[in-house]
Amino acid sequence: MSRYVLRFGALGYLALLLLVPVGFVFYRAFEHGVGPAWDAVTSHQAMHALELTLLMAAIAVPANTIFGVVLALALVRTRFPGRGLVNAIVDLPLALSPVVVGLALFLLYGKGGWLGGLADHGIKILFAVPGMVLATMFVSLPFVVREVVPVLREIGTEQEQAAETLGASPFQTFWKITLPAIRWAVAYGVVLTTARAIGEFGAVSVVSGRIEGRTETLPLYVQAQFEQFNVQGAYAASVVLALIAVATVVGLRLVHPREEA
Amino acid sequence: MGYLSVVVLLPLAALIWSSRADGLDSFWHQATRPEALSALKLTLGVAAVCALVNAVAGTAIAWVLVRDRFPGKSTVDAVIDLPFALPTIVAGLTLLALYGPGGPFGVDVAFTRLGLLVALLFVTLPFVVRAVQPVLLELDTEMEEAAASLGAGPIAVFRRIVFPNLLPAILSGVALAFARAVGEFGAVVLISGNIPFKTEVSSVYIFGQLQSGNGTGAAAVSVVLLAISLGVLLLIGAFRRWRTRHDGV
Numbered sequence: 001m002s003r004y005v006l007r008f009g010a011l012g013y014l015a016l017l018l019l020v021p022v023g024f025v026f027y028r029a030f031e032h033g034v035g036p037a038w039d040a041v042t043s044h045q046a047m048h049a050l051e052l053t054l055l056m057a058a059i060a061v062p063a064n065t066i067f068g069v070v071l072a073l074a075l076v077r078t079r080f081p082g083r084g085l086v087n088a089i090v091d092l093p094l095a096l097s098p099v100v101v102g103l104a105l106f107l108l109y110g111k112g113g114w115l116g117g118l119a120d121h122g123i124k125i126l127f128a129v130p131g132m133v134l135a136t137m138f139v140s141l142p143f144v145v146r147e148v149v150p151v152l153r154e155i156g157t158e159q160e161q162a163a164e165t166l167g168a169s170p171f172q173t174f175w176k177i178t179l180p181a182i183r184w185a186v187a188y189g190v191v192l193t194t195a196r197a198i199g200e201f202g203a204v205s206v207v208s209g210r211i212e213g214r215t216e217t218l219p220l221y222v223q224a225q226f227e228q229f230n231v232q233g234a235y236a237a238s239v240v241l242a243l244i245a246v247a248t249v250v251g252l253r254l255v256h257p258r259e260e261a
Numbered sequence: 262m263g264y265l266s267v268v269v270l271l272p273l274a275a276l277i278w279s280s281r282a283d284g285l286d287s288f289w290h291q292a293t294r295p296e297a298l299s300a301l302k303l304t305l306g307v308a309a310v311c312a313l314v315n316a317v318a319g320t321a322i323a324w325v326l327v328r329d330r331f332p333g334k335s336t337v338d339a340v341i342d343l344p345f346a347l348p349t350i351v352a353g354l355t356l357l358a359l360y361g362p363g364g365p366f367g368v369d370v371a372f373t374r375l376g377l378l379v380a381l382l383f384v385t386l387p388f389v390v391r392a393v394q395p396v397l398l399e400l401d402t403e404m405e406e407a408a409a410s411l412g413a414g415p416i417a418v419f420r421r422i423v424f425p426n427l428l429p430a431i432l433s434g435v436a437l438a439f440a441r442a443v444g445e446f447g448a449v450v451l452i453s454g455n456i457p458f459k460t461e462v463s464s465v466y467i468f469g470q471l472q473s474g475n476g477t478g479a480a481a482v483s484v485v486l487l488a489i490s491l492g493v494l495l496l497i498g499a500f501r502r503w504r505t506r507h508d509g510v
Contacts, residue, residue: 006325010318010324014322014337014341017386018386028358063264067265071265088495089269091494092273095440096486096490097490099468100467100483100487103276104276108276134268134272138269192345199348200348219348238351241348242347245348249340249346
């Protein structure tokens with residue numbers, strides 16, 4: 001009896017909080033048929049926002065993947081002073097408000113900031129793509145590191161040492177032994193990084209200046225359309241983002257075979 | 262290391278520097294303005310309620326996912342990750358569509374603190390579930406069976422056997438959810454209406470101050486949030502050490 005109360009309580013909570021709202025947005029987007037929704041998504045401004053969003057992800061994800069693997073190796077395989085501190089810094093983007101991240105970049109590269117002088121030399125960072133990429137990199141930094149570290153710890157160094165005694169160079173050892181062992185963790189981290197990079201709103205909102213048609217990513221576009229009372233456009237773009245999210249969740253399942261209960 | 266410095270440390274150093282560029286007095290003045298304080302109090306209060314609800318609901322969901330059997334369980338398990346994958350602004354919009362003015366249920370929590378709470382519950386849902394689930398999976402049922410055979414009721418078994426084992430995991434999940442709730446922006450910006458002294462949380466306040474040209478004020482409150490984030494992370498580190506000691510590893 002109590003098991004059913006618990007089961008339906010938990011499922012009901014999930015339904016009301018997650019499934020019904022997300023389902024409802026799909027309903028609202030296609031309320032007037034597929035045509036208007038398609039037109040809204042393929043409008044010039046929406047397409048530009050989508051392209052920009054994908055560009056952000058295309059730069060931030062590879063950068064954070066390479067960095068994530070290197071840092072995970074450094075954290076697990078080497079000892080250096082301040083390791084605990086580095087560990088804490090890596091987690092910081094998970095716990096820090098994205099608006100604070102955006103503001104920090106704004107103050108660094110803005111007028112009177114330490115690197116504000118770059119703008120005078122024609123290197124535009126704020127209200128342009130580089131600043132938005134930096135913001136995206138900041139917020140999506142921890143995911144690959146966090147996924148790879150526990151796996152590296154678990155596989156140990158025996159195989160790597162064996163490869164070395166057999167004359168493999170460090171590069172060969174990494175390529176043939178370490179990388180295959182951590183590849184699923186890397187893939188999992190990449191999927192999480194991508195999702196975060198595509199969906200980031202707060203940090204990008206601060207540094208982008210939200211210039212329509214220039215520095216507007218898809219999440220920013222959703223807000224702008226909503227505030228301009230083009231609710232249809234906001235819902236349609238949301239559906240695109242929600243589909244990416246669903247694809248992410250499916251991707252996570254494929255990469256991470258679920259634990260059998 | 263260089264990458265970490267350029268991407269993370271340098272901006273944060275600039276932030277702290279700017280917050281006190283006009284002296285400590287000015288920092289204090291900016292951080293304790295009535296509107297800033299009211300926003301901070303609201304932020305911490307709502308985040309605390311959100312963390313508490315998550316502690317109960319998250320543990321219950323993890324329990325159902327590990328110990329219960331029903332058709333479609335793996336789908337439900339996958340759905341838990343949705344708030345991580347869904348852009349926060351979309352989360353805010355979906356909740357506003359359903360629980361806002363003109364919603365199908367006739368429930369309107371838009372521009373209220375309850376709406377704020379619902380948005381935060383949405384984005385923080387996975388933390389406790391995902392922290393508790395693996396611990397629960399590994400927990401042997403032998404102890405529980407032994408307790409039950411000795412006459413302990415289900416509540417006593419949960420309270421004396423299961424709960425103490427789960428506690429470190431619950432606490433670290435709750436701490437992460439709390440940190441996330443304190444900083445959340447995208448999900449709350451639409452549904453809260455951002456009414457000063459009523460539904461304006463700190464992240465929205467910072468954004469507003471920056472838009473109106475008060476960079477120092479925005480930086481001051483940001484440093485407070487940064488300190489809270491660091492504090493929570495240290496706490497989580499402590500919970501983690503506690504958990505490993507619990508396992509006797």
